[in-house]
Amino acid sequence: MWRCPLGLLLLLSLAGHVALGAKQGRVRRELAPGLHLRGIRDGGRYCQEQDLCCRGRADDCALPYLGAICYCDLFCNRTVSDCCPDFWDFCLGVPPPFPPIQGCMHGGRIYPVLGTYWDNCNRCWQAGNHSAFWGMTLDEGIRYRLGTIRPSSLVMNMHEIYTVLNPGEVLPTAFEASEKWPNLIHEPLDQGNCAGSWAFSTAAVASDRVSIHSLGHMTPVLSPQNLLSCDTHQQQGCRGGRLDGAWWFLRRRGVVSDHCYPFSGRERDEAGPAPPCMMHSRAMGRGKRQATARCPNSHVNNNDIYQVTPVYRLGSNDKEIMKELMENGPVQALMEVHEDFFLYKGGIYSHTPVSLGRPERYRRHGTHSVKITGWGEETLPDGRTLKYWTAANSWGPAWGERGHFRIVRGVNECDIESFVLGVWGRVGMEDMGHH
The missing domain is CATH 3.90.70.10 (Cysteine proteinases)
Structure with missing residues (x-):
């Protein structure tokens, strides 16, 4: 039984399935056309012979190949490839992009990803390259x-x-x-x-x-930052947290609006200190609470506290x-x-x-x-x-x-x-x- 998403990996390999971005230090080579665009299809078993499938950005995975350098690591740029010819099938278990096919290949025919096609009742869902993930490995995406x-x-x-x-x-x-x-x-x-x-x-x-x-x-x-910065009991902010703890905080302490306390932590920085909590609340009676600080966003005055039931x-x-x-x-x-x-x-x-x-x-x-x-x-x-x-x-x-x-x-x-x-x-x- 053919499953269309399998064919999609032709596209995924281009989109950067394991590593979505270019390796630092390879800029010069990437200005030239990718190896596969020059018609190199000899299927050299470089990675397999050397038993190389390096993790991350590893220059010791480099091998000479037809006057260029090719890599067997997970940081190959998928759109202008400097990967060895057998990198995709040996290291990733997907067909190599010869030529770069924008879609699903089945029965010798290419089906573009912009449509939906059926075969044996299996559906092809669409994949694409998201610029937000460029330069990230799978490990980093998960982390x-x-x-x-x-x-x-x-x-x-x-x-x-x-x-x-x-x-x-x-x-x-x-x-x-x-x-x-x-x-x-x-x-x-x-x-x-x-x-x-x-x-x-x-x-x-x-x-x-x-x-x-x-x-x-x-x-x-409601403000995710209020939870990230202030719900600190057994929670790790931008390094992970638990749903039961988040709901306990929303019930017992409450949070303000995102407008009042906007999100600040867009960039990963595991070494830096977590931003301090800038909003606290106190009981008003009948289980309701009110804020004891102004909004971190100084342009907003409405610091109402919102709560939930268990x-x-x-x-x-x-x-x-x-x-x-x-x-x-x-x-x-x-x-x-x-x-x-x-x-x-x-x-x-x-x-x-x-x-x-x-x-x-x-x-x-x-x-x-x-x-x-x-x-x-x-x-x-x-x-x-x-x-x-x-x-x-x-x-x-x-x-x-x-x-x-x-x-x-x-x-x-x-x-x-x-x-x-x-x-x-x-x-x-x-x-x-x-x-």
């Missing part, structure tokens, strides 16, 4: 672009709240939170090279839930997640991010196990958290149905489908249905007149 620590066994064993579907209740085949609650569902933010998805996904879900549960009287974009875990049955989402708003989901997810550009994602059988470093993955906003389905040519979730990532609007993605639903793809959380915004009657 800096995710940042949710897998919950402890105690938290993973949280009791699930089961949603009971009424007899005969039928959920719609498609649903999108932004259509049910217009202007109350917020667009994805960009965590940059801050491993803080624990704070971004929590703030994103809380923003939507507070807006929905206040019937639109409060529509804040977080709850949903059952992992997709129908229960769907009913909760439709009734109460977007939910938070844990997921495993694999190497091909970084290059997702559109379509219904499912992890393509093309790196199986390769060394472990090519199939690293890490834990991430995202906001599920809806669902849908597509009918395959043979009449079967492909079901999917729609979700918001925190890698900015240029990634994926305007910052969102679709992923196969109902089969726990990438563990996305294994740990799903909901929460209620803490909204009192006095907030209902509050804008």
Whole structure:
């Protein structure tokens, strides 16, 4: 059975599947056409004969090749290649880009990535090169672009709240939170090279839930930076954190808006000190809190504190997640991010196990958290149905489908249905007149 995403790796290898960028110190050679553009197709087994597949940026992986230098390391520039001819198939296990094919190759025919094609009921989701990831290895992508620590066994064993579907209740085949609650569902933010998805996904879900549960009287974009800088108990800011700790902080301390306390940590700097907390709150009675400092953004005066009720875990049955989402708003989901997810550009994602059988470093993955906003389905040519979730990532609007993605639903793809959380915004009657 042919799986189109396998052919996509022709494109992935160009887009920088393992290393998305150029190696420092190779600038001169990169001004010349890439080796493969000169028609060199002798298939020299350089990497295989030398048993070289170096990690990162390794000049000792260099070999002379037809008057040029070629490399067997993971930092080859994919668009103007200085890789040895067998680097792709020997080191990465993907076909070499001869010629550079922008699409899926199947049966001797190239299918451009701008369309969707079916074969034997398998779908080709689109991949592309994201400029935000240029110059990053897979290791760095996992270290800096995710940042949710897998919950402890105690938290993973949280009791699930089961949603009971009424007899005969039928959920719609498609649903999108932004259509049910217009202007109350917020667009994805960009965590940059801050491993803080624990704070971004929590703030994103809380923003939507507070807006929905206040019937639109409060529509804040809540501040991930408030969590990153101030929720420090067993949390590591831009070096990772836990969802249960983030929700505890939102319930007990609360956070201000992103406008009041904007995100500052876009660049990775593991050596530098974490930015200090610039917002604290005190109890006002009845569980409500108020800020004890001005907004870090001096142009904003509104330093209202927003809180939530205790977080709850949903059952992992997709129908229960769907009913909760439709009734109460977007939910938070844990997921495993694999190497091909970084290059997702559109379509219904499912992890393509093309790196199986390769060394472990090519199939690293890490834990991430995202906001599920809806669902849908597509009918395959043979009449079967492909079901999917729609979700918001925190890698900015240029990634994926305007910052969102679709992923196969109902089969726990990438563990996305294994740990799903909901929460209620803490909204009192006095907030209902509050804008």
